[in-house]
Amino acid sequence: MNTHQLVFDNMVRINPQTAMITMNEERVAMFSVEALGVLRRDLISTLGKERAKGFLLRYGWACGEKAAESILSKTNRKSLEELLLAGPSLHTAQGLVKVEADRLEVDDSTLYFSGYWKNSFEAEEHQHHYGSTNEAVCWILEGFASGYLTKVFGKDVLAHEEKCVAKGDAHCSFIAKTKEHCEKVHQAYDRYYKADSLANELDHLYNELETMNQNIIASDKIQEELTNVFLEDKGLTETIGFIANTLKRSIIIDYYKKEIESVFVCEEHKDAYYNWTDKFNYLEEDKKISKHIK
Numbered sequence: 001m002n003t004h005q006l007v008f009d010n011m012v013r014i015n016p017q018t019a020m021i022t023m024n025e026e027r028v029a030m031f032s033v034e035a036l037g038v039l040r041r042d043l044i045s046t047l048g049k050e051r052a053k054g055f056l057l058r059y060g061w062a063c064g065e066k067a068a069e070s071i072l073s074k075t076n077r078k079s080l081e082e083l084l085l086a087g088p089s090l091h092t093a094q095g096l097v098k099v100e101a102d103r104l105e106v107d108d109s110t111l112y113f114s115g116y117w118k119n120s121f122e123a124e125e126h127q128h129h130y131g132s133t134n135e136a137v138c139w140i141l142e143g144f145a146s147g148y149l150t151k152v153f154g155k156d157v158l159a160h161e162e163k164c165v166a167k168g169d170a171h172c173s174f175i176a177k178t179k180e181h182c183e184k185v186h187q188a189y190d191r192y193y194k195a196d197s198l199a200n201e202l203d204h205l206y207n208e209l210e211t212m213n214q215n216i217i218a219s220d221k222i223q224e225e226l227t228n229v230f231l232e233d234k235g236l237t238e239t240i241g242f243i244a245n246t247l248k249r250s251i252i253i254d255y256y257k258k259e260i261e262s263v264f265v266c267e268e269h270k271d272a273y274y275n276w277t278d279k280f281n282y283l284e285e286d287k288k289i290s291k292h293i294k
């Protein structure tokens with residue numbers, strides 16, 4: 001099968017006059033994989049692992065989809081199988097991973113594609129920054145495979161990484177299937193691809209931090225005011241009154257149906273409490289609660 005020829009015929013060209021590099025007539029740029037690893041690490045530190053994973057999967061998908069568009073537009077009509085196998089060749093040519101196809105089964109509506117990812121830069125960089133993990137981490141590669149195969153096959157295809165060097169396996173390996181034939185756990189990956197853009201991810205994160213910050217400020221204020229209440233030697237009524245009004249919650253202190261102190265912030269809470277106590281009889285002798293609906 002002449003799959004490599006699809007990719008390597010117009011491999012990399014460097015124009016010294018314009019300083020532009022092209023691959024398959026598409027402009028590309030060269031980056032250090034170590035620098036990509038630092039970017040990846042910073043995304044995880046900034047966004048948290050789950051959000052960073054989603055971002056990297058979507059980035060990989062965009063790269064794979066773009067690669068597929070390039071292949072589809074610049075090659076003469078080839079068989080579907082050849083086009084599908086050109087993806088791993090192109091991915092390999094980019095220097096991020098060596099893809100070795102293992103099994104490809106395809107008909108009009110079903111695709112199954114498995115293979116190996118060797119020398120994955122993602123696994124290497126993840127290990128470099130985080131050491132070994134208990135999950136597969138080659139998210140950009142998963143996204144690339146999913147985006148490429150979906151574009152070429154014309155139906156949703158999801159790739160997941162089964163084995164990963166970062167979790168101690170000898171090599172990384174993947175299985176890609178048409179979405180409807182994926183196990184539920186892998187179909188759930190769809191949520192990453194349908195998630196928000198990075199800008200929205202950052203907005204959500206900022207809002208969460210802002211809420212946390214407001215809660216911390218409010219919590220500090222309550223603590224300070226509560227300390228003052230205690231220092232001023234206020235009584236129980238005033239103390240729980242302060243807490244109830246601050247938290248906007250009714251507070252009742254009772255001992256086996258005997259109300260010791262209470263502060264209700266609304267009539268509804270008061271009615272609910274007395275209605276509730278009316279429905280219970282307490283057995284003083286063994287302190288058990290006997291539910292008795294009147």
Ligand SMILES: [Zn+2]
Nearest residue numbers: 123138164172
């Ligand atoms: Zn991996």
